[in-house]
Amino acid sequence: MFGHARASLTMPGDVPEGEAWRFGTFKDPNITQEVKFSGERRRCKHCLIYKPDRCHHCRICKSCILKMDHHCPWIMNCIGFRNHKYFFLLIIYSMLCCAFIGVTVIGTILESLEQEMPVCQRFLLLLCFSTSSIMGGLLVVFAAFHVMLMLRGLTTIEFCEKLSIVTSGKSSKYDMGAYRNITAVFGPRPYLWFLPVDPPAGDGLRFAKPRGRSLAAPRYLPHDPEWT
Template sequence: MSSKRTASGCQPSFSSTSKPSSASSLGSVGELAIRRRAQDTTTTSTVSSRPPAQPPKFSSLLPPMFVCLLMGTIWSVYVTFHVLPLLQVQLPPGMRQQQDVRAGILHLLVSQILSVFVVICYARAMLTLPGSVPDTQEWKLFGRHEVDGLRRRAALTKEVKLSGGRRHCKWCAQYKPDRCHHCRVCGTCVLRMDHHCPWIMNCVGFRNHKYFFLLVIYSVAACGFIATTLLESVRRSLEQEMAMSSRFMMVLGLVLSVIIGTLMLIFFFFHVHLMLNGMTTIEYCEKNALAHLGGANKRQSYDRGFYRNLKAVARGWCSVQDQPFGYCRPPRRRGTAQASRASPGTRPARGTETRPTPSGPPPTSPDACLPQRRAKRLFGSSLLPPPSSSS
């Protein structure tokens, strides 16, 4: 007796000729793997090998060099034409106005702290790899363990192509997790890719999204503080006798800080909107494109509330381990961490509660980790990994 199962368009139909058991489940998965392999053979001619890594071109270095030039110009103008006149370093200590000196010290400390934060976040966003697909057999497009890999991928991913097949990258020859996209500039697939930013010469993805967001926040704060305090010095320069070159540099620093601060403020509100709705820039553009064409939005919603959406961006607040999917795992109970770190054959410390650590493969998508019951309801029990037998 044959039956077909579908899961909201995410699970292709297959036939089962026996009672549900481990053997029939493996047979169904094997049959599905054969069908999927036959379907993928039509795309072997379009699958290309991953292009070799090449050194960055000079044109890609121009945006970061321009950003560094802007930051250096604003900083030098602010210190030279605003902070030093307030500190009155050219006058003897007895002739200095203490109110201006205190204001100069305060402005110097705040501006330097914000500038250091901006530089650190800019360097971390540029030098941190955004995250790539694990180079394991279960994510290979034509791996040896295709049946096991297919079962795992079907249980831990939700997004599919319009044809119903699994999402894969023809350049990297790998299956793609949810919210993963290939960047042709970087030449690799990026986990939870937001966009490629030429100003940091890197993609904004899972591992460096927090640094990029902090860079936007500190840039808005630094530009706003510099523009507010520098405006008073510009007003004084119009009332006092001053060289035209000095007045021009002060106005230039004020204009640059206002322009950059305004642009970064708009960018900040846009990314806050994306964060509160659990979206990336790519998903936002795809949603608007579907709405413009009049089609229904069939993309999965990753909005999990304010706190979880904030944790997805600020992953440093969570217990993220070496693999990029650690924050999706359920929180460990008391005593589990000590028991898992203990070496085999050793007993845990006295007074600690020992619980069995969860077995099985780690989650393989940062925003598509489904509970076991929900995965069974969506994909069927035959495509889930068999439960581990407890001794």
């Protein structure tokens, strides 16, 4: 039971196999807001289901992923509703590890300038510092980009699809304000944000309507691109 619960927290999240999402069944007009350019309900020709809002099909995982952000080649898995927090924590923990390694190795490098040691050891010390600095810098840029998306209530796919909206300074229709956008990723309890527990509330199928803002349904292109 514990293993099953752990797996459910680390998987991105698939669309449930309910009649509301299958082809040819009763369609609740209020169950989704996003539609195709033609006004029809979004559906997946591979999974033969209707797509919930913010859901996309990944050809690599061969599944429709709830609130799909992107497919990460480093962990060989999709980043979606249920594991977005753990993806963020992976980046944060990796940055801290790079910073710890880079800072602690500086003292050893300085000592190597005054003490005799083989050239290969000096080379390895410099290689360690250089690698940790480069990786740490790249992770900082990568984390800053995803923090920007999170604060604006966007996923990576939505950023690519609605680049014109993002560059114009307009907010996403899912933007609930900075604090609520963070809780939508890290969970409702701030004191557990940086721990790999307490995932965000909800089921990934429906999303709250921002106060004082119309949740107008965006119209996707007719081909409804699938993301890899």
